[in-house]
Amino acid sequence: DAKTTQPTSMDCAEGRAANLPCNHSTISGNEYVYWYRQIHSQGPQYIIHGLKNNETNEMASLIITEDRKSSTLILPHATLRDTAVYYCIVRVGRGAQKLVFGQGTRLTINP
Amino acid sequence: DSGVTQTPKHLITATGQRVTLRCSPRSGDLSVYWYQQSLDQGLQFLIQYYNGEERAKGNILERFSAQQFPDLHSELNLSSLELGDSALYFCASSVEGIAPYNEQFFGPGTRLTVL
Numbered sequence: 001d002a003k004t005t006q007p008t009s010m011d012c013a014e015g016r017a018a019n020l021p022c023n024h025s026t027i028s029g030n031e032y033v034y035w036y037r038q039i040h041s042q043g044p045q046y047i048i049h050g051l052k053n054n055e056t057n058e059m060a061s062l063i064i065t066e067d068r069k070s071s072t073l074i075l076p077h078a079t080l081r082d083t084a085v086y087y088c089i090v091r092v093g094r095g096a097q098k099l100v101f102g103q104g105t106r107l108t109i110n111p
Numbered sequence: 112d113s114g115v116t117q118t119p120k121h122l123i124t125a126t127g128q129r130v131t132l133r134c135s136p137r138s139g140d141l142s143v144y145w146y147q148q149s150l151d152q153g154l155q156f157l158i159q160y161y162n163g164e165e166r167a168k169g170n171i172l173e174r175f176s177a178q179q180f181p182d183l184h185s186e187l188n189l190s191s192l193e194l195g196d197s198a199l200y201f202c203a204s205s206v207e208g209i210a211p212y213n214e215q216f217f218g219p220g221t222r223l224t225v226l
Contacts, residue, residue, distance in 0.1 A: 043113065043201050043217025044154070087154075098144060098167055099203075099215060101154035 004088045009106040018075040020105050022088030025069040031090050033064060035073045036099070039084040044101075047073065047086075078109045114138065115218035117202050123224045129190040132221045136183055136204030142166070143185040144205075144215065145177055149198035160185055161207060192225045199223075 005023040012018040024033065035047040048055055048062045050071070055062045061074040075082050087104040091097060114137035124130055136143050145157040147170075156169035160179035171177075174192075179185040189196060199222050203215040 038154075041199060041220065041222075043115070043203070043220055044215075045113075045217070046214040049214075097213070098156040098159055098169060099146075099154075100156065101146075103153060 004090055004102050006086075006088050006102065006105045008103065009108070011108050011110055012075075012078050014080060014109050014111050015077055018078040018082065018107060018109070020073040020075075020086050020088075020107060021070065022073070023070045024088070024090045027068050027090050028092075030092055032092070033062065033068075033071050034089045034091065034099070035060070035062065036087045036089065036101075037084040038087070038104070039081075044087065044099075078107075080109050080111065083107060083109045113216040113218065115202060115204050115216050117200075117218035117221050119221060120219065121222050121224075123226065124192060125226055126192055126194060128192050128225075129188065130192065130223065132187040132189070132200050132202075132223075134185045134187070134202030134204075134218060136185070136202075137216055140204035140206050140216070141183065142205045142207055142213075143179055143183070144203040145171075145185070145187050146201040146203065146217075147198050148201065148220075149195075152198075154201075157187070189223070194225050197223055197225045 034049040036044040038044045050062045064071045085104040116135045141162045144159045148154045157171040159167040177187045199220045201220045203217045205213045205215045
């Protein structure tokens with residue numbers, strides 16, 4: 001699985017868009033980008049995933065660069081409940097496989 | 112609510128003891144994963160079972176073992192406990208299919224404290 005690099009922490013004002021970057025310069029052609037988050041000490045929660053196209057769901061948007069070496073998770077209107085550690089994970093998509101968590105980005109949403 | 116249940120929520124025990132953590136996956140999910148989260152190591156994969164069979168092993172100590180039963184629930188057994196085994200233990204489940212994403216659903220975790 002490719003290694004990812006994320007900032008240790010970020011702050012964002014409530015109501016603004018939170019943009020969380022992730023570098024994965026060694027990503028392979030068959031590897032997907034996944035985002036999970038962990039609120040306080042709860043179990044991690046799946047947010048979104050993508051291969052090369054930009055993706056959007058009810059929680060967030062995922063922008064992947066054309067060379068696929070980096071991506072950005074966008075929370076369009078951050079709320080206090082979005083305060084969490086966000087993990088960017090790169091792995092082969094097919095099949096049920098383990099997740100390899102890095103240190104993630106601790107996002108704090110400020111009122 | 113992810114649909115994955117874990118019991119107990121909290122467990123306090125002494126060094127040298129043995130404990131069993133239990134996980135019930137979401138209905139229909141055949142894969143169960145166990146993860147350990149400690150302050151110094153972060154979230155680490157321990158072991159995966161698929162439909163009763165061990166599928167993958169991570170950084171699981173020999174003192175730890177797991178199994179998945181015919182009803183698909185899983186148990187993680189931790190023995191000869193040490194202070195360093197104090198951590199949050201998460202169980203996750205997923206379906207196995209041809210879809211490329213196989214999102215994992217995590218339970219609320221069991222917090223183990225070894226005194």
